Amino acid sequence: MKNLLLAQYLGLNFMNQMSTEHYLDLYNDLVIYLELIIACTVMIMILSIILNTWFQNVDHWIVLESIWTMSPSIVLLILGIPSIKMIYSLEYTNFFSNLSIKIVGYQWYWNYSFPEFEVEIDSYPKLMSDLFRMGESNLLVLPIYTNLRLLMTSNDVIHSWALPSISLKMDAVPGRLNMLSTKILSIGNYMGQCSELCGNYHSWMPIYAESTNSIIFNQWIKLLFTFNYLTYT
Numbered sequence: 001m002k003n004l005l006l007a008q009y010l011g012l013n014f015m016n017q018m019s020t021e022h023y024l025d026l027y028n029d030l031v032i033y034l035e036l037i038i039a040c041t042v043m044i045m046i047l048s049i050i051l052n053t054w055f056q057n058v059d060h061w062i063v064l065e066s067i068w069t070m071s072p073s074i075v076l077l078i079l080g081i082p083s084i085k086m087i088y089s090l091e092y093t094n095f096f097s098n099l100s101i102k103i104v105g106y107q108w109y110w111n112y113s114f115p116e117f118e119v120e121i122d123s124y125p126k127l128m129s130d131l132f133r134m135g136e137s138n139l140l141v142l143p144i145y146t147n148l149r150l151l152m153t154s155n156d157v158i159h160s161w162a163l164p165s166i167s168l169k170m171d172a173v174p175g176r177l178n179m180l181s182t183k184i185l186s187i188g189n190y191m192g193q194c195s196e197l198c199g200n201y202h203s204w205m206p207i208y209a210e211s212t213n214s215i216i217f218n219q220w221i222k223l224l225f226t227f228n229y230l231t232y233t
Contacts, residue, residue, distance in 0.1 A: 026082055033078060097149035097181060101142075105152075105159030105172040105194070108201040112140050119224045125204045140209040142184055143217040150180040160196035163207060171196060184211040 104111040113120035123138045142148060152161055154172040162169040170180045194205035212220075 026086055029082065030079060033075070037075065097147045099143065099146055100149045100151060101140075102151045103153075103161055103172065105154040105156075105161065105198070107156050107199050108194075108205045110140075110161070110205075110207065111155075114221065117221050117225060119221060121224055121227075123208070125201075125206060139189075140207075141217055141220045142209055142211050143214045144184045144187060144211050146183065146214070148182050148184070150182070152178045152180070157198050158196050159194050159198050159205070161192070161207060162195040163190050163192040163209060165190045165192075166209075168192075169195060187211055187213065 100115055102113045102115060104113075109122060109124045111120060111122050121138050121140075123140065150161075150168070150170070152170050152172040153176060154174045156174065158174070159172040160169060161172055166182055166184060168180055168182055170178050172178065188211055190209045190211070192207035192209075194202060194207070196202075198205065
């Protein structure tokens with residue numbers, strides 16, 4: 001069964017992840033800490049208003065000064081250590097990737113190529129589509145349970161390739177090659193858009209990807225190879 005993930009109206013949370021879920025877990029953990037910090041800050045402000053007369057008579061308090069000096073450092077450690085681990089885990093995944101996909105942004109479409117298979121495909125906006133401004137002429141097919149390395153650049157202006165449901169967002173900058181990694185865990189269709197203002201038709205630059213098993217992916221690659229051979233020879 002396939003999953004079709006779309007943003008919901010008035011949604012307050014991120015979409016459920018179809019890739020490695022530690023991104024969402026880290027976000028949820030950090031939000032809990034931030035809520036505690038906000039609650040403590042508001043409580044201290046209320047107490048300072050209620051006990052204003054008492055605080056005016058206190059000009060030196062070593063314990064309080066130590067607390068507000070050490071607390072920010074502790075909070076930074078709590079937030080920083082998991083984030084650093086996450087960054088290093090991304091580099092680890094990049095090193096052990098099984099498949100590379102090169103993504104090039106143009107005004108206003110995407111080019112996808114698979115260097116290992118020597119095939120490529122252009123994906124243009126599909127204007128006559130049931131999905132308003134989200135359909136593409138050729139969708140990107142990706143295999144599940146495979147360490148993917150995405151290499152991104154641009155041929156003209158800065159674009160941004162974003163698929164929120166797979167926790168992916170990376171700028172495509174002319175003359176620069178950026179890299180992302182992911183591992184999709186579920187079969188489904190995923191939608192996104194260019195997230196960097198890139199000209200008149202920026203809103204008509206969708207991203208449509210489909211994740212499937214390795215057998216169907218290999219069949220799609222063979223068809224793509226045949227199409228490229230007939231087109232460019």
